[in-house]
Amino acid sequence: MQREEICKIIREDTCKCIASIGVGHIGGCLSIVEILVSLYYKHMNIDPTNPHMAGRDRLVCSKGHAGPAVYATLANKGYFDKAELLTLNHSGTNLPSHCDMNKTIGIDMTTGSLGQGFSCAVGIALASKLDKDGAYIYTVIGDGESQEGQIWEAGMFAAQAKLDNLIAFTDYNKMQIDGNTDDVNSLEPLNKKWESFGWNVVVIDGHDFDQIDDAIANAKACKGKPTMIIANTIKGKGVKYIEDKGYGNHSMPMLWEDVEKYIEEIRRA
Amino acid sequence: MADMEMRAVLAEQLKQMMQQDPKVVVIDADLAKASGTWGLRKDFPDRAIDVGIAEQNMVSIASGMASYGYKPFITSFTPFVSRRVCDQITLSSCYAKQPITIVGTDPGICAEINGGTHMGMEDIGVLRSIADIVIFEPVDTVQLKQALPIIAGLGKTVYIRLFRKKIDDVFGEDYKFDLFKADTIKEGKDVTIFCTGIMVQETVKAMDLLQKEGIDAEIINVHTIKPIDKETIVKSVAKTGCAVTAENHNIMGGLFSAVSEVLAMSMPTPVLPIGVPDTFGEVGKMPYLKQIYKMTAEDIVAKAKEVMKLKK
């Protein structure tokens, strides 16, 4: 199946997953679907039947509130039964709002307190280097999340340690909860910041598969530096009603009747 | 149920204080809507600001402003303005004696479906061991309303552990708040139940059940956990001879610890805890979480009976 088609299924399942509890972080889920699908369906060396495989590539979703999009991807890859997607945040669930490595099969790191996952990814990349297992460590951080000092502490050290096995994405949807990042606490010039921190930087359209592929190839070819792929994205991508809410789509009610309309639109695209 | 959300009372009081006192400032870290402080930006664009998602930065920025005579109120979810910012609260604010007011919302199980990562079960414990800090957990809108101006004028670093939505009022309009005095909600002679935060409403529910069982419980709201009102605690337990504590927090480090410390030093007495049993949080609605952590009115009754058997 083409990645375009897979993305439609992941968007659909993400909406259903959130609808199962009635409210959730839909905006920041929909903005990373192409990235997740590219990683799990094309680039990552993984085996869903052996989720703890040594030397596997890993993904740390540092913006842990995008859990539902990651769960939808993992379920479609066969890590667990898709029916489980409808238990998001239900009592006793394995699928909490924020990613939890001890609850969900396939999740490589527990996240939810912004900034920490990125440092964890640096630690994982460091360990993989020591083990010489050849793994690539992928991580996705939010742009709002990038206001945390911890992001820059980790970034500085990753360059110091020459972690060329670390491939990071900034989900640059330009929005956080209290507004547009430019109005709250601007990250600009973001590419220059990461360059000046010693990173290999690639700026792409985060919804374009070719650009994602090229950026990952570029990262793998770059020796001695970690790579930051600044992915320009749209928060809520794929559902006009959600996109149009702007930063109001960070967390939104999601009713089943809404989902039906959203799915129709997603399938038509 | 009170008409207003707790966060709406917070915002209303802050607005009044900001009108009266040009030194009151409000700082958010990308959770202004959750905290209820969002609307203040319209009226006070210079004094209601957002530093972005950077809580450690926020605490020290607030402390710097305090050194200039400002009275900063800062807000976020409880874990991000407690455990994440321990050193900044300790040094920039408390140790440097630069008073700020920290509002942590959604304490403990109130974080509901934000889940374990967002559940501050340890915030009181973590902060209580910082010298000189004041820790206050309001019960209802009546208490919160009276408390805020007092806190703003106190000249101390204060942590407010705030349930942010609608909750039943416990106190009536005749209520007189004293930040350093615990409130006796009901007098009794068989057992004292010390309670705080959302567990006060739960204890009030237990009150009727206890009465039906013929147990005459004294119910005391310890809204300020540090400095704790030793006098009221000792006086009550001198009469009842045993106590239960009820809190929406890990039973280690919070109200149970604070009350036990007082009694261990002045009047060793059996005390049993109701609260989160030294475990992490998980996603769920409050009724479910109260059930799994045994924090319901029925659990309080059972605990009261149990501790009464331990009396000498």
Ligand SMILES: Cc1ncc(C[n+]2csc(CCOP(=O)(O)OP(=O)(O)O)c2C)c(N)n1
């Ligand atoms: C340390 C910390 N502070 C605050 C929060 C609450 N919070 C959750 S998501 C979010 C906004 C995140 O914005 P961004 O990183 O841009 O995410 P996205 O736009 O991709 O959803 C905030 C403030 C948190 N989870 N962790």
Ligand SMILES: [Mg+2]
């Ligand atoms: Mg964003």
